[in-house]
Amino acid sequence: MEIPDQMDRGQSISSDLVREAVTGPRIGDAVGAVAGTTVLGGMVVALPILVAGAMVWTFGPLGLAMCFLAVAGYVAGLRHLPPDCGRRGDGAGTSANVPTRRRVCVLGGGPSGLCTLKELRAEGHDAVCFERQESLGGIFTMPSMHPAFRFTSSPQITAFSDHPPADDDQRHWTNGDYVAYLHGYADRFSLWPHLHLGTEVTGLGWDGAVWTVEARDQRTGVITRHGGFDSIAVCSGTHAGPVSPALPERERYAGSIVHAADLRWRPGGQLETMDLTGKTVVVVGIGETAADLIDAVIDAGAAQCLLSTRNGHGAFVIPRYNPRTQMPFDYDTNRLRYALPKWLHGRISLYSRRIRAFFGRDPYMKMRAEFLARSGRLALNQFATKSNRLIPHLVDGTCRQRTDISGFDGGTTVRFADGQTDSVDLIVLCTGYRPAILPIADSVPHVEAKPARRYLRMFDPAWRDRIAFIAFARPAIGAIPPVAEMQARLFALVCSGRRVLPDLPTMRASIERADAALKRDFGPTDGEKLINWIPYMDRLATEIGCRPPLSLWSRAPGVALRVIAGGCYTAQYRLQGPGAAPDAAAAVIRSVPLGMAPRTIVFFSAMHLYAAVADLFGLRSLWAKHSRCSLY
Numbered sequence: 001m002e003i004p005d006q007m008d009r010g011q012s013i014s015s016d017l018v019r020e021a022v023t024g025p026r027i028g029d030a031v032g033a034v035a036g037t038t039v040l041g042g043m044v045v046a047l048p049i050l051v052a053g054a055m056v057w058t059f060g061p062l063g064l065a066m067c068f069l070a071v072a073g074y075v076a077g078l079r080h081l082p083p084d085c086g087r088r089g090d091g092a093g094t095s096a097n098v099p100t101r102r103r104v105c106v107l108g109g110g111p112s113g114l115c116t117l118k119e120l121r122a123e124g125h126d127a128v129c130f131e132r133q134e135s136l137g138g139i140f141t142m143p144s145m146h147p148a149f150r151f152t153s154s155p156q157i158t159a160f161s162d163h164p165p166a167d168d169d170q171r172h173w174t175n176g177d178y179v180a181y182l183h184g185y186a187d188r189f190s191l192w193p194h195l196h197l198g199t200e201v202t203g204l205g206w207d208g209a210v211w212t213v214e215a216r217d218q219r220t221g222v223i224t225r226h227g228g229f230d231s232i233a234v235c236s237g238t239h240a241g242p243v244s245p246a247l248p249e250r251e252r253y254a255g256s257i258v259h260a261a262d263l264r265w266r267p268g269g270q271l272e273t274m275d276l277t278g279k280t281v282v283v284v285g286i287g288e289t290a291a292d293l294i295d296a297v298i299d300a301g302a303a304q305c306l307l308s309t310r311n312g313h314g315a316f317v318i319p320r321y322n323p324r325t326q327m328p329f330d331y332d333t334n335r336l337r338y339a340l341p342k343w344l345h346g347r348i349s350l351y352s353r354r355i356r357a358f359f360g361r362d363p364y365m366k367m368r369a370e371f372l373a374r375s376g377r378l379a380l381n382q383f384a385t386k387s388n389r390l391i392p393h394l395v396d397g398t399c400r401q402r403t404d405i406s407g408f409d410g411g412t413t414v415r416f417a418d419g420q421t422d423s424v425d426l427i428v429l430c431t432g433y434r435p436a437i438l439p440i441a442d443s444v445p446h447v448e449a450k451p452a453r454r455y456l457r458m459f460d461p462a463w464r465d466r467i468a469f470i471a472f473a474r475p476a477i478g479a480i481p482p483v484a485e486m487q488a489r490l491f492a493l494v495c496s497g498r499r500v501l502p503d504l505p506t507m508r509a510s511i512e513r514a515d516a517a518l519k520r521d522f523g524p525t526d527g528e529k530l531i532n533w534i535p536y537m538d539r540l541a542t543e544i545g546c547r548p549p550l551s552l553w554s555r556a557p558g559v560a561l562r563v564i565a566g567g568c569y570t571a572q573y574r575l576q577g578p579g580a581a582p583d584a585a586a587a588v589i590r591s592v593p594l595g596m597a598p599r600t601i602v603f604f605s606a607m608h609l610y611a612a613v614a615d616l617f618g619l620r621s622l623w624a625k626h627s628r629c630s631l632y
Contacts, residue, residue: 052609067609084510085490085543086500101125102230102495105213107201110138112471112484113235114182115160116491118189120233122579123492127233128226129191130215132200136186137179139239150174152288152320152386153479154328154567155181156592160485161570162581163188164588170328172320204232206444211466214439231495232467235484238474240436244429245284249407253414257427260289277301280423282414284308284405285430286315288387293428294399295389305399306422307390312403314374318477319388322595331595333477336565336604338534342380342521344607363395381521383530384477435472452515452528455507456540458487464501465494476522478533482570486540493544493578534568546577562589565601 055063102125106117109131120127135141150172151158155165158173163185173181186192196215202223203214211229216222242259250257264272281297283290286309294305309315322329338345368391375382393399403417405427414424440447447467448460455461457473468491471484493499501507519527541547552560552575563572569592574585596604 083543083545084502084506085494086502087545088498088500100497103127103210103228104231104233104495105130105201105211105226105229106233106235108138108235108237109133109136109195109197110140110235110237110471111178111182111481112237112488113138113233114185114191115481115485116233116235116470116488117191117194118185119485119488119492119579120495121189121191121194123496123498125492125495128194128196130196130199130201130213132198132218134198134218135179136195136197137175137182138237140175140179140182149292151178151479154330156569157328157330157333157567158479158481159570160185160481161572161574161585162579164571164591170326172328201439203439203441204444205441231465233470233488233491234438234467234472235470236436236438238435238472239433241434242429243432243434245431247405247408247427252410253408253412253427254410255412255425255427257429259429259431260293261433263428271300274426275301276426278303279425280304280306282306282308282402282405282422282424282427283430284427285432286313287383287385287430287432289430291317291385291387291390293430294393297428298393298398305393306402306424307394307399308402308405308416310404312374312401312418313376314371314401315385316372316375316377316379316382317368317385317388317391320386325595325597327593327595329595330479331567331592332565332600333533333568334565334596335534335563335568336596336601336608338380338477338532340604340607342378344610345380347378348607364391367391367395377523380476381523382476383522383526386477450528452518453511455501455511456487456490456543457514457531457536458491459501459507461504461507461511465491468494473531473536474529475533475536476530478568482568483531483533483537483540485570486537486544486573489546489579490540490544498578499543537568537570537573541573541577544573544577546573546575546580548572548575556586559586559589562592562594565596566594567592 052063052067055067057063059066104120104125104127106113106120106127106129109129113129113131114136117127117129131138133141151174152172154170155173155177158178159165159181163181165181166184186195198218199215200218201213202216203212205212205214210227211232213226213229213232215224215226217224242261244259247253247257266272276297277300279302281302281304283293283297283305286307290307294307297305318329320329321327322331340348368388371391371394372379390399394401402420402422405414406417407415409415409421412423412425413421414427415421438447445462447463448454451457451469451472453460454469454472458469459465460467460469468487470487470491471480473483473487474480475483490499494501502510515527518530518532521527521532522530538547548560548563552563559575566589569589571585571588574581576582594601
């Protein structure tokens with residue numbers, strides 16, 4: 001369930017795999033299957049191989065080197081902008097005027113607040129964290145969290161770069177598992193003395209030089225004032241409160257309407273005060289919350305579930321585990337797969353599904369192909385629903401799709417936009433969440449509320465490093481905690497003066513360029529909320545100075561292969577640069593098996609070569625100064 005957006009309903013890994021096996025392999029492995037079993041796949045793979053063979057035949061070793069550089073240029077994203085942020089001592093900015101040690105207030109004790117506190121203190125800053133709840137973990141300790149729900153990202157992908165999971169268990173964490181992991185993180189880096197739990201920030205003031213923070217003790221109600229903060233790190237997250245759309249004629253409906261955030265669960269996973277046996281339930285939305293709730297309400301005995309989506313659209317649905325490798329699918333969320341140009345990767349994803357659905361007999365693959373086509377966008381141009389538990393229910397008819405709710409005809413009759421009507425007992429809104437409203441005093445100058453209007457989605461150009469928003473950049477595919485850690489590392493360096501934010505025109509130009517690129521990728525609405533995960537992480541790494549270098553191929557080719565074809569583990573950003581721990585990072589990277597089969601690696605390598613040959617601009621990948629890879 002998507003109460004945070006990395007959660008999934010799950011049991012043990014064995015039962016997860018049984019259910020995932022029913023719904024077929026992931027889209028990327030569908031591409032590999034097409035490449036190995038269809039004439040079209042053979043032709044697509046053969047073309048770049050023939051080109052490579054011709055180059056090697058004509059130029060010998062030089063031709064082979066040219067092919068390698070073409071592929072490396074696409075995969076490693078070498079066509080990137082130079083860093084915007086200046087380095088101390090390189091003549092950029094006014095680093096001499098920036099204090100080397102700051103007093104910083106961190107708002108929120110969830111994963112993003114915790115890693116921000118750690119990174120600030122590692123840089124020598126006097127940082128404290130205020131958390132409203134009595135325990136750390138933020139949303140993961142909320143009562144709406146299902147005790148058995150599991151993350152949609154694996155522990156290896158979700159973990160922070162300098163605190164790997166305790167073991168190699170591939171089961172996705174429950175919220176309880178993750179809170180335990182965060183406790184271990186706080187223990188390891190001695191963060192407890194700097195955490196103020198059960199303390200809600202009720203006011204923020206600015207006197208022109210420093211911030212003042214008013215905080216209320218949740219147990220006693222006493223409000224205290226803390227002054228002298230040079231900077232504020234806002235880590236309160238994007239899931240502070242539910243968003244409930246206004247349903248027309250709602251007063252005529254006699255059934256129940258609740259938001260997913262209002263549901264409460266018993267320890268065994270059953271809904272409290274709600275018997276669904278034999279009832280009809282409408283689930284509104286198509287994210288992980290909706291996908292998981294459909295499975296949950298049918299398991300709870302509901303006779304029928306109706307999925308209501310905007311204009312009856314579908315989605316790009318990804319399963320949790322690869323039934324062939326029995327490994328989490330995000331092990332192959334890597335550069336080799338996702339550095340392909342979107343026009344190529346998107347069409348490979350769409351057409352491979354259609355081909356398998358046309359020639360195969362798997363009804364689940366056909367449903368996923370139809371669902372992707374019904375979304376109206378290519379796979380990589382939308383938010384991925386990282387739970388395919390609704391697919392079997394769509395196939396067997398226990399779940400049927402509907403369009404928007406257009407009104408009510410009295411009693412329990414629900415009317416949909418396409419004219420269909422159904423008698424419905426319960427409507428569950430899986431319509432997202434809103435971020436917390438900052439308690440800023442009226443006298444404080446305007447602080448930018450939209451992530452899309454902030455530099456790197458974290459810095460308000462007017463306030464620069466006086467306030468930073470951590471974990472407000474949501475990846476279409478990927479996990480939020482690693483994004484938060486990378487943002488926290490950059491913010492800590494900026495506070496130290498070791499990185500200097502660019503001037504206002506450069507920040508504005510970067511914001512406009514990224515905004516245009518993301519709206520082109522995801523549309524005008526989602527483009528303001530989503531980012532491309534790996535390019536964004538690489539962009540932050542460029543500013544920090546910790547991006548994996550091309551020289552890794554000569555120094556540690558095994559690690560380099562996993563950086564390219566393995567999961568995007570944040571340990572790769574500890575191989576060099578500030579806070580580097582190269583030996584420990586390399587050990588973490590080597591410890592996780594490759595999620596891609598050899599034939600899939602060959603296929604995508606061929607696709608990169610094809611893209612580099614087909615796109616003449618790609619031949620200049622090693623020296624061009626602008627690229628899709630730098631537009632997060």
